[in-house]
Amino acid sequence: MYKWIIIGGGVQGCCVASRLLEEKVSKEELIIIDSHAAPMHVWRTITQKIGMSCLRSPMVHHLANDPYSLKKYARTNDYAFPFKGRYLRPRLDMFNQHSLDEMNVLGMQDCWMQETVEGLVKSEGIWEVSISNNRVVKGERVVLAMGVNQKPQYPNWAADCKNKEKINHIFDEETSLPEVGEVVILGGGMTAAHLAYTLSNKSSIQSVTLLKRHPFRIKDFDSDPGWLGPKYLRAYNQVNCYAERRRLIQQARHRGSITRELYVKLKQQVRAGRLHFHTGEIEKAQSIRNSVHIYMSNGEMINADSLILATGAEASMPGENWLRSVIKQLELPCAPCGFPIVSSSLEWKQGLFVAGALAELEVGPVSRNIAGARKAAERIAQNA
Structure with a gap:
């Protein structure tokens, strides 16, 4: 024992x-x-x-x-x-x-x-x-x-189109990164940003598009450093309602944010023509033959050779x-x-x-x- x-x-x-x-x-x-x-x-x-x-x-x-x-x-x-x-x-x-x-x-x-x-x-x-x-x-x-x-978080529209070849999630251990072609990455946080920078530096990748639902949220950390000590925790510890504690946690977290240093690196890739930003909502995506068709809520369609989801965990x-x-x-x-x-x-x-x-x-x-x-x-x- x-x-x-x-x-x-x-x-x-x-x-x-x-x-x-x-x-x-x-x-x-x-x-x-x-x-x-x-x-x-x-x-x-x-x-x-x-x-x-x-x-x-x-x-x-x-x-x-x-x-x-x-x-x-x-x-x-x-x-x-x-x-x-x-x-x-x-x-x-x-x-x-x-x-x-x-x-x-x-x-x-x-x-x-x-x-x-x-x-x-x-x-x-x-x-x-x-x-x-x-x-x-x-x-x-x-x-x-x-x-x-x-447990990778799949958007609702992705439930019926999981495809280990063309549409997959970065948190899935079986996911391997594409070596060639046009790649779309879905996500606006640190994982998506790191992946976009990495793939856009590969000469064999034709193009990389970072597709996100919102403008970049630039934050130094994933929550204010005040949460490391008494600055915020003193008041937090006095809250006896756990529903309120949950609300405070959700409010404090900078979900989907990236650091300024990483944002600068991404912009350098954009200026070099190796990376593209696109903001909008995906309505659905289909894997057809050797490509992925991504249908946006505004009626626009984006074509790619592969779609990688960097949408976090459930x-x-x-x-x-x-x-x-x-x-x-x-x-x-x-x-x-x-x-x-x-x-x-x-x-x-x-x-x-x-x-x-x-x-x-x-x-x-x-x-x-x-x-x-x-x-x-x-x-x-x-x-x-």
């Missing part, structure tokens, strides 16, 4: 695991259960696919406990131009290698179990996690740290395919939006903790990003 079971091996789960291994438990006392073979698989796959070169968050947001660990790592390993811009956004390759090195030092791979979670119960004070083939993993405490990018609760029954069985408290109501230590029920999206009603708008992972790790470790 383990002292800690962490369900989810993305950035959130690995950050919590790093903190626990560093301060509280040995690697023999902790297990991480994830459906992929290695830590942070989804993060590393998607960021590599879209060609992201640096993070949106600043240098103090990473997996290590010491906030200046990444700065020291850049100096020790002699990285050239390790941080970019006025906000010192770290290079992605450096951030990933720093994360892997930190996890290797802690022996996190020895704590890894590649499995699919199917259920969770508490029996005689012990948590039992059901995995495939009717097996059970037992532990004293459990952290739910499942990610939110498992707004659903992580792990809901098995978590719903757990909530009902254990009578776990939930807000009107269906998300957990937890203590300040992120404890949902005795010995059951949450991180990431599941913790956002307590942590606030930053809960899903790296800063939120650090906050969750700190709160959980303090209660260990």
Whole structure:
């Protein structure tokens, strides 16, 4: 039996695991259960696919406990131009290698179990996690740290025209990027913008069109930095209505926004004739023979060789395919939006903790990003 079971091996789960291994438990006392073979698989796959070169968050947001660990790592390993811009956004390759090195030092791979979670119960004070083939993993405490990018968000018009060859979603692991032809990318946020920049730099791609529903929303971060500390959180924590907390979170998040640095890079590609912007609503799209016909709501039609959706993930609760029954069985408290109501230590029920999206009603708008992972790790470790 383990002292800690962490369900989810993305950035959130690995950050919590790093903190626990560093301060509280040995690697023999902790297990991480994830459906992929290695830590942070989804993060590393998607960021590599879209060609992201640096993070949106600043240098103090990473997996290590010491906030200046990444700065020291850049100096020790002699990285050239390790941080970019006025906000010192770290290079992605450096951030990933720093994360892997930190996890290797802690022996996190020895704590890894590649499995699919199917259920969770508490029996005689012990948590039992059901995995495939009717097996059970037992532990004293459990952290739910499942990610939110498992279910790609398809627009309503795309439900009947999914085509692995011509129309697909960037969050689908089976999606491979086109190497030639005319490409249309649907989306106005960071993922779409990074992908547009990457593909427009490929000489074999004839043209790239970034199709978005709204003008660009230029924001430095995905929420105001005031949400990292007492500036906004003091008032937020005094709100006892969870429907109001949900409203505040939705209002605070800059969904579909991009940084000014990335916007400047896109404009450079436009001036070079490698990228085109188009604003409007898609009514429907059809994959016919070797091309895609995109019909706009204003009557215009756009033809392309492929259409890539960068429309984010479904707004659903992580792990809901098995978590719903757990909530009902254990009578776990939930807000009107269906998300957990937890203590300040992120404890949902005795010995059951949450991180990431599941913790956002307590942590606030930053809960899903790296800063939120650090906050969750700190709160959980303090209660260990």
